[in-house]
Amino acid sequence: MSPVLRAVLPAAALVLAACSEGTTESAPPPADAPPAAVLSGTDLNQPLRVLGTEPFWGLDVTAEGLSWSGVDETPLTAPNPGPGMMGAMAVWRTQTTDGQPLVLTLIATECSDGMSDRIYPLTARVELGERDFQGCAASRAFIESQPAP
Template identity: 35%
Template sequence: MRSTAVVVACVLLAGCGDGPLGAAEGAASAPADAPADVATGPDYAGDFDLVGTEPFWAGKVREGAITLDRMEGGAVSLSNPGVRIDGEQGVWDAEQPGEAGAEGHRLVFRLTPQPCSDGMSDRVFSHAAEVWLDGTSFKGCAARTEDLARQGRP
């Protein structure tokens, strides 16, 4: 009886192929691993600074908040909702409903990777920027804060 069990176990083990579930009938070997150089999407991690002219404005993407500061109209800062990738673009879309006696806001930053000049300085930014605040749009440029610092720019 014991020898029968050993024989059955050997037959069952012999039927297993190279892979965990055995090789498919007629297959030369187990499936290949996925290629290591699989392309990933664009990287929008970290801080970004945005600028625009006519009218002058500045924006910031930080871990805790996205902020738009307008020379005329003051600053609006909303909790950073995280970036959403739309093709090659990075989009931050934050909304704060109004409370009793306070106005709500919707602030959207959309960055597109392409060289951009603000038209007023010699700076070249890595991204074009579009900003929407409560239905008003602004166009400008953006770059990672660390890249601007490397260029000696505030």
């Protein structure tokens, strides 16, 4: 082996070792973790509140399910299948325990409820049976951090 090669080989080995130390793979998410679903900075896997006015109505979205409430209406529940992501939209398709189709669509556009100065990060549409409702949505944490309207 030439003297130049003998001098270069140890240095080359050190460079290769240094480069390979920083290439650790990150651990994959746990198998039971829901896939990341984020819209307008809102983590859709966290509890959400969807609401509207005229008439007042609300839809809570949690891992356990969707819960509908409205003025002078019987509360309804439905399983949460998780959102289907389509670009700047997320869509939940499910059925209430009394058999009505329930479709929740969230769109990544700011929304005003028309009754307060609050601006929500998401615009919402709820199709419940034959009825359509327009409103706003945000994480429960966002809503609870805002001053009361």
